[in-house]
Amino acid sequence: MFRTHYHYNPETCKYEPSFPSRQQNVRRMLLFVGLSLLIGIGGLVYYDLHYPDLDETRLAHQNEGLKLEWEALLGKIHHASDKLAFIEQEDDGNYRVVLDMVPLDKNIRQGGAGGHEAYQLEPDEQVQEIKESYDLLTRLNNRTEVQAQSLSEIEKDLTIKEEMMVTRPAMMPIDNRQLIRFNSIYGPRLHPIFGVWKNHNGLDLTADYGTPVYAVGNGIVSLAHYNGGYGNVIFLNHGFGYETRYAHLSRYNVVEGQRVKRGDIIGFVGSTGFSTNPHLHFEVLYRDQWRNPTDFMYRDLKQEEYNKLIQKRDQDNPKMDLR
Amino acid sequence: MSTPKYYYNPKTLKYEPAGVPWGSLILYVCGLACFGLLFFWVLLMTQNKLVETDRERKLRSENLALVAHKGRVQQELGSVELKLASLAERETALHKRIFLNERSQSISQQTHGKELLEYELPEYSTLIDELAGKTELALARASTTNYEFSRLFWPKKRDMPDLQQYPTLIPVAGFEPSKLACGFGNQINPFNKRLYQHDGIDIVAERGTAVRATASGRVVAAVRNETPAGFGHYIEIEHANGYRTRYAHLDEVSVRYYQNVKQGDIIGTIGTSGGSISPHLHYEIIHNQSRMNPALFFIEELNESELQQLAELGRKTKQSLD
Incomplete structure (x- = not known):
């Protein structure tokens, strides 16, 4: 492949092997580098125009995965909330009615509005999912506490009722x-x-x-x-x-x-x-x-x-x- | 450059003019491509390192926050779930203490159903689609059967007044199967905790809820009795075809003796008078002196599944509210 090239020297009437000069070599080299650099830059420009940033893509992908995990977490929170709602419904609609007690006020049940003093978020941490989770968790926490108190109240009332049932005359005094x-x-x-x-x-x-x-x-x-x-x-x-x-x-x-x-x-x-x-x-x-x-x-x-x-x-x- | 080039051909022993050097040209282009790619890569990396877009910054901080808070949220959720579990346990115990029986499956399962739907997995969705198809088919068949039935047994206009005289209305508006505290038959007396024959059904409702006459008829008893035993304030209505209905433990009685009432008329309010432990309506249907299960008459306002649930609840032996 790399054959020796000759050129005809009309002065000596001879074919003389031609070797590229140092200057020529350098020029060639520079041309090569320049061209490849041009290709590189062209590629970069094309990439920037048509594709998103590399880091951005990576982060977005990561973000997607994290968001999915958080969604599952939120689902769990919602499920817990549903469970609690069932208990609350039974409490208000069943036990309190049966025991002739006044149903709890809706505002008390919600445990007061907001109240995320416990979860101070930095300005760059204001992510929808995080805020929502903390909001829900705070409310859930308050609601469970209210519910626990309510259940204690009901239990106390029921104990009195049970006492009344046991003491009230309710049988024949003679067989x-x-x-x-x-x-x-x-x-x-x-x-x-x-x-x-x-x-x-x-x-x-x-x-x-x-x-x-x-x-x-x-x-x-x-x-x-x-x-x-x-x-x-x-x-x-x-x-x-x-x-x-x-x-x-x-x-x-x-x-x-x-x-x-x-x-x-x-x-x-x-x-x-x-x-x-x-x-x-x-x-x-x-x-x-x-x-x-x-x-x-x-x-x-x-x-x-x-x-x-x-x-x-x-x-x-x-x-x-x-x- | 412009000078023609030659090469020495050892076969012909001649210097021959060299053509286009394809081989080295390809090599050159390949090298160019390689180096171009290399430069592109290096440039891309440098740009990546040096340039930070807004979105990138936002995403990075968001990811950091998401990772950092996940553990804390999980911890909080764990503690809340623990509290909830203890609450649920207490609640179940309370239910058992009040009604002396477990909660009906069909009511407690309502929450489990939600849990299943939360995970919208592909296998579930195909299953659900399949089931939905089957249900549709069954419904279509049911509707045709229903149509045939209604065509065959459609009551004539002259039958209507007669049919309206059966006590088919539910005495409390907005009744749900879960409001049935105690069914008909062998139940537990709340006072001595022993089994006895419960001649009616107990419908739980808040104090002051209106009670309706379940069919038109004549009031044959409107009694106010302050004794903390027995029926308390109660109303008895005589209907056609030998039916009588009795509404006991009322708070207020708003009809007089021998008054004519129509179906749906409000005759009193729910209370806890007499031998009752909680505000409820004790409702009886008597046909020629024998007691009927009133739950079997509730056909007007309930759908199929509710009726089934009602029947299931009615079969359970629970503490009556007397």
Whole structure:
């Protein structure tokens, strides 16, 4: 390839090998470099005109990836927010309605507007995603706190309600199997001993002598001694305005001031006081006024369900003697 | 340069004029291209290093911020999620304490459904498309069947007054299946926590919500009873065909005894009078002295899925509000 070139020298009439001079070499070199530089510059200009900046592309790509990650993060935040919204909805629309409480104010629920003092962002950090996440997180945080407080409030209220349910008279004081006659007369009637019309403030449940009498709700024994016409009587104070009275008993199973639970045996049927035969005279009072005890007896309760009510208590106090 | 060039041909032993030197020309061009590329590359890199555009600066700072804050946001989210989990646990426990039963699946699943849709993956979308196609087909078939049915069983005009006398209206406006606190049948008494026969259904609503007559008829009982047991303030209405409806635990009774009411008339407001633990309506339907499940009569204002949900909720044994 690299053949030696000759040129014809007319002076010497000879073909003489021609070697490029130093100057020529340098010129050639410069031309080469210049041309390639020109190509380079041309390429650069073309690139700049038609393509974005290299770093910019790289950064944009990186940015895209990061934004995708943040989107997933935001999705998670939104999901958490949805979860909380469900709880809030249940709280306001269900529990607060059921417990007869006032629904929380919308403004309180949102935990106040804004409040991103905790997240001070530098001016060059004002990215949409970051701002949005912090905004959402702040609000979510406030909302969870409000919700936690609200739940505590509801739990407190519910505890009182549950207490009320447990203490309220809600069963028969005598087992249906041991009941001989259910005298449902409540109100004016001819008194069997005095022979005059008198108001009957309770119900008479006829049963054999010594039949156990159960407490119809949790409460405190406020009175347990002989008391005139009542004979041996027990007054149970249930709280929340309820009181029950069990009269004409033969024996007591409790003492004054004792706490009893629903289904506990408190005494036994007798015929003390103004009574003609062994029976239990049962009264229910609400806010110091007599009420018809039938409403509090739930006589339609099935026998096995009733047994559970009294058996549960038997297991609690196994030493009780049932003579 | 202008002098012609020759080369020595050893075969012919002659100096012959040299033509265009293609080989070296190609080499030259190649070299030029290589060096040009090299220069281009060097120039590009230099420009990259030295010149910083606005967008580049913005992107760089943005990326830095995104990376820097990601950890913190994740941490915050983690703590919030922990709090939420404890809240959800407490909430579930509360639900169980109030109603003495788990929440219905169909209600708690509403949130899970959202979760699935968040990840819009291609396989999901094809699945969803497929399902949507099937649903459309089924709906089309259902609509034709429906049409046939309605053609066959369309009530005549003379039947309308008779049909309107069935208690098909829901006594509380804006009823949803989730408002059914306790269904018909064996339920738990709130006071002694024992099973008993619940003769109606309990609809939860805020105190003061209006109660409507579910069919036209005559009021046969409008009772105000302050005893904290039993029905409290309640209304009983007699309808045609041996039906009676009873609305208990009302706050206000706004009808009189023996008054005629039409379907949809407001007869009172919801309260918690009588043996009730919370504001609700105890609603009973009595047909010839036997109790019917009122939830089965709610056909007018609910759609298919709501009716199904209602039936599912009604079957659960829960604490009644009495």
